[in-house]
Amino acid sequence: MFSLSACSTSDKNTTSNNTSKKATKFVPSKNMTKLVLVTNTHLFDGEYQKVLNQFNLKLSELGKKYYLDIKLIDNSPSLKKGEEEATSYNKKYHNGVLDMKSKNEQVDIIRFDTGDDSDYYNDYDYFYLNNFLTPLDDYINKDTSIKNIIDDKSFTAAKRNGKIYAVPDILNGTGRGWNVKTSQLKSSGLTEKDLESERWEILNNSKLSSKKIFIDPQANTMSAGLELSEPPYCAELYYDLITPCVGVKFDSDSAKAINIYQDEYITKSIKSTYSMGSFDKCKLSIVPAYTSSDKVTTNSIDGTITIPINDKLYSCGNISGLGIANWSKNANYAYDLISLLNTNKELATLLNYGIEGVNYTKNDDGTVKLSNSEDDNYYNPNCIFSNSKILPTNADYPYTDNSKDTVLSPIYSFIFDYNKVKSEIIATNKVITKYKSNLFVGKGDYAELSKKFNEDLEKAGVQKIVDEANKQIAIWQKTNK
Known part of the structure; x- marks a missing residue:
């Protein structure tokens, strides 16, 4: 100092x-x-x-x-x-x-x-x-x-x-979007409109069905303290995360904590990984990105273009x-x-x-x-x-x-007390770390890996974390009416 x-x-x-x-x-x-x-x-x-x-x-x-x-x-x-x-x-x-x-x-x-x-x-x-x-x-x-x-x-x-x-x-909200090289976008014959949607919708786009593309499933991993790792596909821009596997949906009116790996957004995202093709063979690389507006922006420094998925901006x-x-x-x-x-x-x-x-x-x-x-x-x-x-x-x-356009989280001022489920958080984070090298990037049999992943999360105590989070949220809601 x-x-x-x-x-x-x-x-x-x-x-x-x-x-x-x-x-x-x-x-x-x-x-x-x-x-x-x-x-x-x-x-x-x-x-x-x-x-x-x-x-x-x-x-x-x-x-x-x-x-x-x-x-x-x-x-x-x-x-x-x-x-x-x-x-x-x-x-x-x-x-x-x-x-x-x-x-x-x-x-x-x-x-x-x-x-x-x-x-x-x-x-x-x-x-x-x-x-x-x-x-x-x-x-x-x-x-x-x-x-x-x-x-x-x-x-x-x-x-x-x-x-x-x-x-x-x-108060700045952040939205979900994609980063892609401007030159790759032009050479692929795609427009910004083709990428203004979620992962699984992009991969089902008729313009992309014959192309080899790569959508980075986890552009950034952050580990510190309790080995907190970001979930795949920028999930933190869809949920207000309490732990890497437990969160509250921003789009939801109710402040209910869930196991995000059993939610449609994440399950569809993980499953769509298997349609990507390999990075070595791809001609188009799309990376999850934070956006700060509903407008397409171009970064002239590195030649990338940021394409928002929708016009919602979220703040936890x-x-x-x-x-x-x-x-x-x-x-x-x-x-x-x-x-x-x-x-x-x-x-x-x-x-x-x-x-x-x-x-x-x-x-x-x-x-x-x-x-x-x-x-x-x-x-x-x-x-x-x-x-x-x-x-x-x-x-x-x-x-x-x-x-004015920022959507506040349903639990915007809630602070979770981790102490009662510290061991379960450590255990579930280790499960996520174990599977992110195969399930999250499309290696192996999806049905078998997905089943085993969820079983391991249950054994590690994910439901105990969810229950404890909802118990604390209920008290918080009552206190902060």
Whole structure:
């Protein structure tokens, strides 16, 4: 862990308004309070000193009695000799903040990421469950400027047990889709319309019946903690997963946990694998993809085209944003700064994009173009310190507000207690890992493998996980009416 002081003697950069002038060095006065924002190196790794200097000068110009310091927790994954899996970057971040709290080190604002490769929980739920956070309801109810910027659905998704502990970023839904090389699509004689459907429908398409194609059954595998592995075919975009084999359908009005490997979507997906043909012989490779809109998008960098399956965008309520540490002695100042980052365009642009003329330039249409120099590329496209609505659009990472079209999970703020079925989760995950090398990729006899797979899941205790999940969901629904 290391701190990035805003008053470094090495600050020799230009101001954001005039690159020909030397920046004034920010030196806090004796009556100013330091605010510490903690985040991690996985989320953000850039040139801080110059930007923090400019940021704190702006705060001073606004008459604020506080200034900002950023402390980074090094959560870079590491692979020890003899181990197959790298350490969890989420868990390293969680443990780092926990260590700061146990030592009573100053932390005022905590940054949450949406990624989750920890044993159980994403950042927000981990810090909430471990009583790290201050409820923000009173602040938010008084702050109409925040309410005018952040949509109600984002605040709804941020609730935990009826209270809000984070000022969330924009709520982004993700949809199911396919990635395919533009050149392959054209040479195959297919159009985007031919791929705007589910796997089994694509494989039954008359245009594809005579072609050898490959649809990657599992484009990404993630293992950490309890060896959590993604189910095949981007199932996490159809279910809000509680474990890799138990989830709740996004399309369902009822919040009922099921064994997803007995559900039609997954069973049809697995069975359709057997119509694919081999990768070596295929002329068309289609890979499951996350989409952020209902429109076809082209990535000019690698020549791929993203084709959405439908116009639904789903969110399980995994929140990114900023919260206040409950051991902070500066909660009022901390919320004031969070509010500024979500309402003040100049401050938000500075902390997210860096210094104009150094880290980015403005285009005629109001968008920004980031520096091509690696040394000056300060910006992280996750927009990690502000609400994206008030930021100018990054021309390289255009942002679309799709919160109105986002379907919230029926269990958007439910947090599953894994402890009562920990051994069953480990056992069922091992079954999934065992079969993904044959059943999920079309090797062997489908009927025999499918039967054996489901039998092994039952023996491993999948029904016990389902029953426990539904028991906890029922209690949660009753408590959160």
